[in-house]
Amino acid sequence: MSARLRFGIVGTGMMGVEHITSLALSPEVAVTAIVDPTPSSLDWARDALGDRAAGVAAYRTVAEMVREGKLDGVIIASPNHTHHDVLQPLLGTGLHILCEKPLCSSLGDAARVADAATGHKGVFWVGMEYRYMPPVGRFVEQVHGGRVGRLVMLSMREHRFPFLTKVGDWNRFSRNTGGTMVEKCCHFFDLMRLTVGAEAVRVYCSGAMDVNHLDERYGGETPDIIDNSYTVVDFANGVRALLDLSMFAEGAQEQEEIVAVGDQARLDVTIPRGDLVYSPRDAFRRPERVERTHVAVDGAALAAGSHHGATYFQHRAFLDAILNGAPVAVSAEDGYRAVEIGAAAELSARERRAVDLAELRR
Structure with a gap:
């Protein structure tokens, strides 16, 4: 099956790399963008992508990635305290979002994101792996x-x-x-x-x-x-x-x-x-x-x-929620x-x- 969904990974440390290696098992998805301000973390992502890294664009900020307009979804695996700000240019875009736990590091930020996500047009999912x-x-x-x-x-x-x-x-x-x-x-x-x-x-x-x-x-x-x-x-x-x-x-x-x-x-x-x-x-x-x-x-x-x-x-x-309209299990x-x-x-x-x-x- 050819890739149908183009995903960006925000934060390419340990958890971001785990998302990359796990997404490689889903033929419906291609990682086409990575975002991290730390060059060594981008290198970890390229190593995990292997031969697929050649076609992946690297960005320092989420805003730069969003302006390109070549994505269907984003996975956020950046540090906890960045989640609120990382989400701001994504909410309301219609992009499908999987945001790693915790949703935000402060209760106030988590409340603001949860309220804003009710009007988000794409699937919004919180990464609760357990x-x-x-x-x-x-x-x-x-x-x-x-x-x-x-x-x-x-x-x-x-x-x-x-x-x-x-x-x-x-x-x-x-x-x-x-x-x-x-x-x-x-x-x-x-x-x-x-x-x-x-x-x-x-x-x-x-x-x-x-x-x-x-x-x-x-x-x-x-x-x-x-x-x-x-x-x-x-x-x-x-x-x-x-x-x-x-x-x-x-x-x-x-x-x-x-x-x-x-x-x-x-x-x-x-x-x-x-x-x-x-x-x-x-x-x-x-x-x-x-x-x-x-x-x-x-x-x-x-x-x-x-x-x-x-x-x-x-x-x-x-992906079932994105492609088939299945219920969002972790809102x-x-x-x-x-x-x-x-x-x-x-x-x-x-x-x-x-x-x-x-x-x-x-």
Whole structure:
């Protein structure tokens, strides 16, 4: 199939390159433009494009790219604090937009973008890859299908490596990222909303920077990003959820573990193993009733990125919305709501109190 959609990639660091390598698996798309003010990042993109790089235009700004008028869609993978300004020349153009998480680094900017996106003529999609890890998708389907009965508790654990080094060290400061609970954890707060099927009403977060980055200095400044936390989120339908985060646990065999407990059963999923474990309440006395299922993931999708194949599968859903009119699964409003919970968690950790979402809601 010849390419039907021409895409530009804004921000060609690690995540931008993952989009490039994953898009290469979708014959409906050709990357025709890349945007980044950092020459080394543009070089990473050209390396990822390989033989296809010869026909790709490089720009320093989004405005320059838009003026050329030779695109159908744009993927934004630039640093968090740039998203609001990057989106300004794109909103209202009719271009299809996939904006990486978080939608914006501040709640005010996220609200303005979400409001503006309601009038955008193209598809507007927020990049929430964790939804599209195949084992996690199967987990959510089973919870929604009633496998655990009435959902009561949802817990998520991410024990992983510290934040990687980024160009200009932008991810070491909350003013750029929105804080760890926005930058990293909006993925999990989005998954909570998706799984629970309700909006958050109250957040309590206990977290701090206790291990990582303590001896680092950038222009005389010390980083201020949370590296471990427990966050409890109460939802309007009575379900409560917990996020357990450690950014100094790179030895963990499973980076993500998610558990749903209902009034009839428990369901677990683990990444990267990709196993689902179903345990009905009577499995304590009848362990033979425990069911273990492995969810396989396409090898090419796995090799194209570092999110368990999710970037590729998210692209397929995004393209389905563009080409076939399928519903937008992750809207700008969804992106705003995830930032909202993250911002509440950051405030809670700083002020050591529970935060009602009504305090922040626009």
